[in-house]
Amino acid sequence: MGPLPSAGRHGRRCLHQGTAMIEVEAKFLVPDEETLMGSLRPHFDDATMTEYVQADEYFNHPCRDFNITDEALRIRKCNDRLEVTYKGPRLDQVTKTREELEVEIQNLCRPETELTLHSILRALGFRSVGIVRKQRRSYVTSIEGSLLTLSIDRVEGLPLYAELEITCDPLERDAATATILRLAERLALGQSERRSYLELLGFR
Numbered sequence: 001m002g003p004l005p006s007a008g009r010h011g012r013r014c015l016h017q018g019t020a021m022i023e024v025e026a027k028f029l030v031p032d033e034e035t036l037m038g039s040l041r042p043h044f045d046d047a048t049m050t051e052y053v054q055a056d057e058y059f060n061h062p063c064r065d066f067n068i069t070d071e072a073l074r075i076r077k078c079n080d081r082l083e084v085t086y087k088g089p090r091l092d093q094v095t096k097t098r099e100e101l102e103v104e105i106q107n108l109c110r111p112e113t114e115l116t117l118h119s120i121l122r123a124l125g126f127r128s129v130g131i132v133r134k135q136r137r138s139y140v141t142s143i144e145g146s147l148l149t150l151s152i153d154r155v156e157g158l159p160l161y162a163e164l165e166i167t168c169d170p171l172e173r174d175a176a177t178a179t180i181l182r183l184a185e186r187l188a189l190g191q192s193e194r195r196s197y198l199e200l201l202g203f204r
Contacts, residue, residue, distance in 0.1 A: 021099070021100055021101075021167050021168065021170075022091075022098070022099055022167070022168055022169070022172075022173050022176075023087070023096075023097065023098050023165060023167050024095060024097045024165065024166045024167070024168060024173060024176040024177050024180060025096045025097065025098075025163055025165040025180075026094070026095045026096065026163070026164050026165075026180050026181070026192040027096060027161055027163045027192060027193045027194075028161065028162050028164075028184065028189035028190055028191070028192055028193060029159060029160075029161055029190070029193060030152070030159070030161060030162050033152070033160055035188075036152070036162060036187065036189075039186075039187045040139065040150070043143070043183065044139040044140075044141050044150060045139070045141070046139075048139050048140040048141065049137060049138065050137070050138050051136070051137045051138075052079065052135075052136055053078070053133075053134070053135055053136075054076055054077070054078045054132075054133070054136055055076070055077045055078075055131055056075070056076045056131065056132040056134075056197075057074065057075045057076075057130075057131045058072060058073065058074050058129050058130055058131075058132070058198050059073045059075070059121055059126040059127060059128055060073075060126065060127055060129050061073070061125075061126065062124070062125025062126060062127070063125070066204075067204050069089060070090055071086070071087060071088055072085075072086070072087040072098075072196070072198075073086055073087075073121075073126065075117065077114070080106065081104060081105065081106050082104070082114060082117065083102055083103070083104050083105070084102070084103045084104075084105070085100060085102045086100070086101045086102075087100050088100070090194065091173070092177070094181070094192060095177055095180065095181075095194070096192075096194055096196070097173060100167070129198070129204065130198055130204075132155060132197045132198055134153045134154060134155040134156065134197070135153070135154040136152070136153050136154075137151065137152045138150065138151045138152075139151075143179060143183065144175075144179045144182075145175075146166045146172075146179055147167075148165070148179065148180070148183070149163075149164075149165045149166075150162060150163070150164055150165075151165070153197075155197050155200075155201075157201055158197065158201065161193070161197075162187075162189060164180045164183060164184060164189075165180075166179065166180060
């Protein structure tokens with residue numbers, strides 16, 4: 001395995017912040033964690049592994065129902081950072097591919113920063129619809145010319161899931177989808193799950 005392209009602190013590229021990118025992603029139920037870990041070893045280096053806890057709060061728009069439009073607005077809290085993310089509708093019937101716009105707020109030295117952000121959304125009419133809390137373990141690899149992240153998620157209230165993700169330019173969408181599905185087949189991950197964690201938990 002050659003040197004990896006530059007990645008963010010949590011295994012994701014930082015180049016897409018504030019720009020329109022496509023998040024090509026597929027999620028899979030993991031029946032047996034030990035079997036999955038064994039199949040990962042030929043493809044992922046343990047040195048790339050990161051672990052962290054995330055709390056994802058989702059909001060609905062005051063004038064259009066994101067349940068109908070299949071959009072999402074999320075505030076993610078992870079350690080001393082907040083990420084504000086807009087996700088467009090899913091673009092195919094197999095994966096969870098979406099346009100993604102993301103802004104990161106680092107170094108939350110003042111607790112009022114998070115409160116102010118929530119106050120702004122509430123003042124604009126947005127309402128919280130649910131919080132997804134999870135422990136995530138991620139691995140990164142360079143495969144077929146793409147930087148791919150595999151995440152193993154322990155979500156409160158759900159069984160174990162694995163996600164394969166490539167964040168790319170919209171023109172690279174088809175190639176990224178093919179790369180993810182080929183790797184999923186090699187890892188024997190089975191049928192992909194298109195529903196979000198928010199949907200699986202019954203919030204949508």
